[in-house]
Amino acid sequence: MKSRGRITIQDIVRESGYSKTSVSFAFNSPGRISRKAREKILSVAQHLGYYPDSLARNFSLQRRNCIGFLLPHGLSVSLKNPYITAVLEGIGSVCQEKEYTLTMIPPFGESLSKAVRSASVDGLITLGMEAEMHVAESIRLKHIPYVTIDGNPEGGVPSVNTDDRTAAREIMEHVLNRGHRNIAVISIAGANEGTAVHSSVIDRRMEGYREALADAGLSCPGPTVRVYRSVCSLEGGRTAAQQVLDESWGCTAAAAMSDIIALGCMQQFRASGIRIPHDISTAGFDNIPEASIIAPGLTTVDQSASVKGRSAARMLFHMLETRSPEPSMVVPHKLVMRESVQ
Amino acid sequence: MKSRGRITIQDIVRESGYSKTSVSFAFNSPGRISRKAREKILSVAQHLGYYPDSLARNFSLQRRNCIGFLLPHGLSVSLKNPYITAVLEGIGSVCQEKEYTLTMIPPFGESLSKAVRSASVDGLITLGMEAEMHVAESIRLKHIPYVTIDGNPEGGVPSVNTDDRTAAREIMEHVLNRGHRNIAVISIAGANEGTAVHSSVIDRRMEGYREALADAGLSCPGPTVRVYRSVCSLEGGRTAAQQVLDESWGCTAAAAMSDIIALGCMQQFRASGIRIPHDISTAGFDNIPEASIIAPGLTTVDQSASVKGRSAARMLFHMLETRSPEPSMVVPHKLVMRESVQ
DNA sequence: CTGAAAGCGCTTACAG
DNA sequence: CTGAAAGCGCTTACAG
Secondary structure (H helix, E strand, O other): OOOOOOOOHHHHHHHHOOOHHHHHHHHHOHHHOOHHHHHHHHHHHHHHOOOOOHHHHHHHHOOOOEEEEEOOOOHHHHHOOHHHHHHHHHHHHHHHHHOOEEEEEOOEOOEHHHHHHHOOOOEEEEEOOOOOOHHHHHHHHHOOOEEEEOOOOOOOOOEEEEOHHHHHHHHHHHHHHOOOOOEEEEEEEOOOOOOOOOOHHHHHHHHHHHHHHHHOOOOOOEOOEEEEEEEOOHHHHHHHHHHHHHOOOOOOEEEEOOHHHHHHHHHHHHHOOOOOOOOOEEEOOEOOOHHHHOOOOOEEEEOOHHHHHHHHHHHHHHHHHHOOOOOOEEEOOEEEOOOOOO | OOOOOOOOHHHHHHHHOOOHHHHHHHHHOHHHOOHHHHHHHHHHHHHHOOOOOHHHHHHHHOOOOEEEEEOOOOHHHHHOOHHHHHHHHHHHHHHHHHOOEEEEEOOEOOEHHHHHHHOOOOEEEEEOOOOOOHHHHHHHHHOOOEEEEOOOOOOOOOEEEEOHHHHHHHHHHHHHHOOOOOEEEEEEEOOOOOOOOOOHHHHHHHHHHHHHHHHOOOOOOEOOEEEEEEEOOHHHHHHHHHHHHHOOOOOOEEEEOOHHHHHHHHHHHHHOOOOOOOOOEEEOOEOOOHHHHOOOOOEEEEOOHHHHHHHHHHHHHHHHHHOOOOOOEEEOOEEEOOOOOO
């Protein structure tokens, strides 16, 4: 009798009289042993409550059947953003098809690198990670394939992106076409300055905004255009909106780089008695489901988060299978005009 | 030179001239070897691109530093439900604190049991799982601690629940107090009949509705009360609402067992020119963030999903540490009256 | 400070 | 059909 601990294959060997080989076959290749052996082994296993340990099994098989998902901010902030959960959903649905498990890797004590190092996954998908970030180095050390969503498409890593610059330009043009000139641009700030050092996505969206504004003869920032930075959450949006209001500079439109921020803005505007779009038009970016649920509907850019997740996962599995790099891709976006911009 | 494959500790031993013990120490207990050895080893490792394999490491250490989360439906349907992502967020935030990784385990080819068996996790949290379900047996076989959210509190498994019966009674009473008598009750159906065989949560909510209705002299189903079943998604809600409308029986209020369903109903009602709450009042259950974002705000029951996730995770970690069972808990709920019920 | 060796629990090519 | 044995890549108690 073993003292305590888990029941292992050895216990079954002892009790059944068969070898480890046979016990293993009983579970994984039942056809390769005699009916008698199989029944004896399975019955002993059943009796002792044995089931092959999957960690040991995976180790022996040298595979993990698991892919990892790295979030840009803490898990909590990230999962409160419907855009991110939609990406997660896309990745997850592919994992489910492939019979892989999906592991979310949160920063360990502020260190994403540490978390990455200790995770056992076959491949990794990152969201909003830049090649220069410290964590990128940790991933490379693991020598596992990875693809990046909303990272830098120029970074040499297979990536899935939206054409952020063009998309941002289009939505800003739409705002300008409606005659707005006093515009608040609401950019994205890292949750804590440590995590998101810098994001090229933000740069590209800002560029797009600037182009459109420049075409209208406006500079950004400029006499009629102010730039704010908001944490990427509902609360962040509320805070930013309050700032816009506090500075009372006659702003008639707000363009936020993320729907979740735009939603927060709308909440705060409304709470202050501001009517949308009558007093202040509001535009977002992402087209999360909430954008169409609320009234007035949020004018935004659709970048089908779920497709991005799905594409990234497919690319990763392809890399896992062929061990060769995949070309980066840009998913289509679409300006979605609803009622929040007038 | 090893042919190809990954670089292992053996390669470092060969190149550095130090033993496996020293190499291991260099990474995990740098203080236990000489500065010289450490530097030599680390430099060789750096040069060869070596980093200890975490699967092997975890195997040797007999731990996985990972907990699993089992969803009631497919990953896709589940992650589209803000209630579920909020639960996930709660669990995730505790994992992050504990420096654990969080693995989502989707059904493998329709088989959750198979997925559970192959996952390597230290513990498991399930959502909406019943003790009689087949997968419960698979979990027991693994001999790992688990706690269940929205499962059966009578199942003998440490669980986190809302007092569903009371909560459902309260919201139905509220609807009745506003004078409604022609009421559509919208229950939850499994995504596909295979997965959710039966859920005691649904039973308890239904009981609560029935109690309130009975107190008002109404039977359910009855002459003025009809029961519908909806898949737990926005689309499910829309379909159900359309049914309600198609049967045109003078319904003036709909009570859905889930906010996501209620939201779908509201969308469909609105699309059909029905005004809420003027023509049809709508009540939900969960209090997802969207409930307060939309206009009119959704009257619902708050059951703080995030707290449920957090509590379950804390219970699980406690079990992992003490190896003893935890008492089940019931989290407080609260009726949240907004404008969708008048 | 350093290393030889046992051990973690499985899988599987190979020989019988 | 069956089993002895090597191997997956690490960690660590123990002895020197």
